[in-house]
Amino acid sequence: MLQQYRLFLIFLYSLSHFSCEMERTIDIELPDYQTQIIAIGYVSPRHTSVFIAPTQAPLDNTEAPPLEGLKVSITNEIETISLIPQVEGLFQTQELLEANTWTLNVLSDNFPPVRSVAQTIPSQPTIENPTWTLIDSTQHKYRIDFEFKKERPLDYYGTLIEKTCCDPFPSTTPFFNKIALVEAVDSIGTFSISSELRINDNATISLRLFHLSPDLFQYIKSIRTQEFISGDYLYDPVSVFSNIENGVGGFGALREDSLHIHF
């Protein structure tokens, strides 16, 4: 009797065990996909850079159609400056900009015109009291500090401390992903930035302080948030900010102060 009961239990348990992890394809209505133009970049007084490309289908491997007759420019009420194509969708200009407010325009033969929300270049930030201190000579470890003053709430800042010369393994992280955002946007006063790095002789370290337009701050923050949780896009998704009409992406304005330290 006991043996029969045990067999019966094994049968029931096996039934439930083997039927676990039942997978099936379900009929979920996928959102309509239409290729759009991606426009990501920034305008600054000395250097403007924009990446232009078509979006990819997220659940499909089909190639996106090429953008034909592409013309990229930044405009304000007075003038229009064309950006010069570089490699792989990058458009840039080194022209010195005198006006403060600029809009990105992208024209192509096979897509509707794309335009960004107008961006105003923020005021000049200043790196103050930079110091570098050797804290571990055996490992060539330095602590680098600097300060900056934030005079108004709702001013947006970001910082970047990186090796710019002679690093055997240079970083391949995209530019916006490297910027550390200063989150205390409501606060004012002197902010201290500190970082510890292993620095070999002959290296160059760049300290960069960015004053960002609100749109650029929000865009960088949202892509960083999605990057952080991007284990599986079916869970906990984040909608990335976009200020591009008829397309997607983020176009912002920034002004930069930088300091290069040679070791």
Added chain:
Amino acid sequence: MKRISYFCFILFFCWFIPDVIGQNQITIYGYVKEKISEEVLSGISIMDSLSQQGTFSDENGFYQLHLPQNRVHLVASGIGYQTSRWKSNILQDTTLHFELHLDTVALQTVTVSAARSENPENTPILGKIRLTAQQISSLPSIGGEKDVIKALALLPGTSGGREGQNTLLVRGGGTDQTLVLLDGVPMFNTGHLLNFMSIFNTDAVKNIDYYRSGFPTQYGGRLSGIVDIHTRDGNKNRWQGKAEVGLISTKILAEGPLNQSKKTTLLFSGRSSYLDLFSLGKKKEVFLYLNNSFFKYRFFDIHTKLSHAFEDGSKLSVNAFYTYDQLNLGDGIKSEIIGTISETNVKVQNFVGVLNYQKSLSPQLFFKTTLFATGRPDHRLNLTESYRLQDDDELGTYGIIFPVTTLEKIGFEYINENYTVYNQGIHLHFNWSPSAGHAIKMGFWGQHNIYPVYDFAYQFQPDFSPHQIEVLYVKAPTLKALEGAWYVEDNLVLGQWAAQLGLRWSSFFANQHFYQGLSPRLNIKYTFPKLFTLKAGYTHTQQYNHLLLTNDLLIAETVWIPSTPFTPPAIAHQYSMEISRYLKTWNIEVSMGAYYKNMKNLVQYPTVEVVDPYKYDNWQEKVFTNGLGKAYGLEWYIARSLGRLTGLGSYTLSWNKRRFPDLANGQFFPARFDNRHAISLALQYQFNKKWQVSSSWSFHNGDRFTLPNALVTSNPFTSTYTINAGLNANQLPNFHRLDFSLTYQKSLPKSNLLTIRLDVYNVYNRANTFYLKADKNVRYDENWNIIDEENVIKSVSLFPVIPSVSLAYNW
């Protein structure tokens, strides 16, 4: 908010007017108990049929009735018990204990789900439902495991979350917004490790008070729901017990008096799984031969309660509750010269210790105090070891040479995590009844929380690199918090009106920061004679502890964090109303309710890497904060509690939205469990004293999820990211499931009882979605070349039709 507080303050003092004008009244008070076991009974109606004044026994079985000095004719009645009557002339305050006999005829027919054992028209509290252990036991279950939490999920405005899970989402609230109390002690976690079963053994449970709104002021600390589980004291007159064998576990219960005077009782219940008997593979062999895999899971829980009734009517009880879960799995992989072993070992425990003392200090004043301590250690080990295999010969006895394979460890990775959360606390509660129809409840709740005690140890040696061992040890800073609340609540009955007005002042001190808040509560009832009862209420709640779920796996770590300046206390305002009617002829209760709840300072923790040594250091940087929530809806409810056919039906139409500054560009989006329509039906039919059939069916619209509608590829400015059409804009297929049970009971000599029960879970084998995964459907030709491939979303379901048989023996 200030206006509401001011209004409540004025109203509170006006309240005492009836006491000033009250005159020549006497108080009859005492306990209501079940005759045989002497278990105290709550929710029993005590009514003077001459003056038509009445009351109900509270959760401690205590009642107070204020009546004019005159002849009284008291009637004590409750569903499932024979009515008891008492007549006398009363001239002074009198103690009177009622002992009710079980109504064996009625008991057979009470109820799948006669969820309210008290007439809902008699209490001003909105959204309160009481379930008894018998009611829960009569519902169909998975593997015969009766479950408190799953039973509650059938009620209106309540969702059980994902298929099979042991969560309770109340009126749009989150997982952490429901306070679950075991004999007055807040529990950190209510599910066994895989979260398919609750940790509460229904054999030891007496009843459950469940609140969706209208929280009495003694409850607080969570935004959306209260589940107050009361355990039994044990039979005072004789030793009795129950043994049960099911598909998943075996249970035992023993209870009885410890001495001749029958003043001290002991109740012991235990449950142990035997899933490990069917475990796959053997760990020892995997470790010896670096081959195959193993899986082993087991759990057990133990509950012991010792109660002593003193001569003066006071009562002391001590509870100890302990649960243990262990999951152990791993595998070994061997190539020609190198083999690896990986193992995951998770051990989770819950322990609760409670000391309760209650006493009637005077005819008007009842006192109860609770001291408690709880903890939840969680230990996780992830191990990977690499071995070099070397074939060799070994010289045995008599010169025989044996071929042997020796293993030489060449690399390893050990990740050891310990996470523990503790709290200790005290609860003082007074119930003062100064005059007829007027009762004041007041008290203090204080607790000391320690969280998270977390340490992480990591050791790593790359293969063949014995001198490159990396060691990392991280001990997260321990946070301590003091949480306290003072509360007062006035309950008043004036003719057709009844009201409950309360204030709860709560405070929280953690990490040099102090938070406090005043939570007014108001419930009003008006009875239109012979028509219906109308109730309306406002509930303000504050929550100082937030739950972080580190991932969406079944063995998810549940991490509680305190309020900080970054994660301030969450606050909810809930407005609700209800129209109900009790059709006495049919024993049917019908009600319709509406609610609107808004919440602020919500926290959401995203999916992150499971192994992250700093996850409790820098959680503040990862969590989404300052969330707003909005939930509103309509609820319909019908229940029949007596007769051969009993059951309930509920329909909920609801909306549930969230808004976070860093999600969905700061716009409102549907919450994950924004299930627009939800229907539950539970029916039970008693053929005769031996046979009973029970069935439940539940339906709700699928949970929400997000699909990307475009991809931005990696570029000089950003990594690859997805564009979403809208957060949680997509919906899973609808959820529905039918469960069934058939029970046969056979009476044996000496009042013993044999119960055989067949449960069928998911009768029509509905493949409800447990989670989604992105996959590819690939077609190959005969040479295994890919013809085409299609990206698809696949639904993974866990539970097919699961029949099970359980056998119970009561003696």
